[in-house]
Amino acid sequence: MREINLDRLRTLVSISDLGSFAAAAKALNLAPPTVTLHVAQLESRLGTKLLVRGTSGVTPTGIGSSLIERARRLLGEADEALDEVRRQVEGRSGRVRVGASTGALAYLLPQALDAIGADHPEIDVQVAVLTSEEAMARLAAGTLEIGLVALPQSPVAGLRIVRWRRDPMMAFLPARWKDTPKRITPQWLGERPLILNDATTRLSRLTAEWFATAGLQPRARIELNYNDAIKSLVAAGYGAALLPHEATAPQPDSRIAMRPVRPALWRELGTVYRAGSDDGATQRVLQALESLQQR
Numbered sequence: 001m002r003e004i005n006l007d008r009l010r011t012l013v014s015i016s017d018l019g020s021f022a023a024a025a026k027a028l029n030l031a032p033p034t035v036t037l038h039v040a041q042l043e044s045r046l047g048t049k050l051l052v053r054g055t056s057g058v059t060p061t062g063i064g065s066s067l068i069e070r071a072r073r074l075l076g077e078a079d080e081a082l083d084e085v086r087r088q089v090e091g092r093s094g095r096v097r098v099g100a101s102t103g104a105l106a107y108l109l110p111q112a113l114d115a116i117g118a119d120h121p122e123i124d125v126q127v128a129v130l131t132s133e134e135a136m137a138r139l140a141a142g143t144l145e146i147g148l149v150a151l152p153q154s155p156v157a158g159l160r161i162v163r164w165r166r167d168p169m170m171a172f173l174p175a176r177w178k179d180t181p182k183r184i185t186p187q188w189l190g191e192r193p194l195i196l197n198d199a200t201t202r203l204s205r206l207t208a209e210w211f212a213t214a215g216l217q218p219r220a221r222i223e224l225n226y227n228d229a230i231k232s233l234v235a236a237g238y239g240a241a242l243l244p245h246e247a248t249a250p251q252p253d254s255r256i257a258m259r260p261v262r263p264a265l266w267r268e269l270g271t272v273y274r275a276g277s278d279d280g281a282t283q284r285v286l287q288a289l290e291s292l293q294q295r
Contacts, residue, residue: 004045006078009071011038012050016068019057042067093122094281099135100127100148102226103203104269107249108165109148112288119288123281132202139272145282146289150202151268160275164293167244169206169265172230174237175257183262186214193239195230196220203267207242210265231256 014024015035025035043050050064060068087093100109109127116123130138135147140156153161171184173192181188190211197203204223211218221239224230230241235255244267245258252258271289273282 004042006075008038008042009067010075011035012042012064013068013071013075015039015051015058016060016064019059021058087122089278089280092120092280094279095124095126096145096279096281096285097126097128097143098146098148098285099130099138099144101131101150101201102129102228103244103267104148105129106228107246108269108292111292112285115288115291116285120281120284123284125285131200136272139274142274145273145277145279146285147272148289149270149272151270153270153272158275159272162271163268164271164289165246165267165269167246167267167269169210169242169261169267170245171259171261172234172241172243172252173257173259174234174240175255176237177240177257180257180259182259184259185262186211186216189240189242189261190214190216190218193221194218195233195239195241196223197227197230198223198225201225203242203244206265206267210242210261210263213263 011024011028011030014027015021018024018027021035021039022032024030025032028035039051046063046067048063049061050067051058051060084093098109105127113125113127116125128138128144130144130147132147132149132153135144135149136153136156136159138144139147139159148164149161151161151163155161171189173180173184177192196207208217222233224233227243230243231252233239234241235253237255242261242265271286273286277283
């Protein structure tokens with residue numbers, strides 16, 4: 001036996017606590033010869049006597065007592081480690097790495113995090129601000145458990161992509177602007193100063209495609225990748241923007257007028273995670289996200 005087995009140490013500690021081989025065998029649900037073999041293997045491995053049989057029972061030698069003291073700590077740490085893994089498998093604790101865009105972080109993801117914090121406080125959700133492409137790459141590399149990504153996405157082996165939400169894109173206009181139509185068209189908006197998402201985002205491509213339906217390629221006054229900052233600039237009268245609006249989200253600043261667009265435009269989001277994942281903590285986070293799902 002090249003290494004000391006934890007089962008052997010557990011047997012040794014049990015004999016010391018209960019005072020006999022027979023009692024230890026019963027407590028550990030082992031055959032008496034197995035208990036005897038465990039002690040013999042330990043003594044052979046260490047080259048010394050660990051227990052002494054007497055008329056009043058079994059007592060440890062000096063070296064045996066020292067080993068038993070250390071064994072208690074080792075077994076306690078091993079039990080704690082196994083319990084922690086068990087809690088993670090059951091979804092009661094663990095670490096879940098989530099990648100999401102700033103758009104999802106602004107309103108949607110915090111609701112899921114609030115539910116997780118209330119129901120499963122031992123689950124540590126670590127959030128990274130990522131584009132959809134970055135999230136897909138990290139999921140494929142195994143450095144992310146869940147991604148909130150813009151749809152559509154090309155299939156990736158080993159990953160499951162599930163449609164999550166479909167929220168309307170709305171025109172956000174400075175309320176001070178006069179005579180704004182009830183529905184905003186590309187032609188009308190293209191003649192106004194624009195605040196758009198930067199070219200690295202799916203929202204930028206959606207917006208460009210919307211303008212392209214009217215043969216337009218308007219230039220933005222400024223490009224950003226943070227929707228709340230865009231809304232602040234709209235409120236200040238700096239320009240107009242096309243942004244998603246979740247049905248349950250609070251109404252924007254009173255200095256902003258929100259209008260539907262024609263043709264209608266939608267922002268679709270999906271959840272992505274590794275297929276066949278049995279990590280309980282990840283499943284808990286997915287369940288919290290599903291509560292915000294739009295059918």
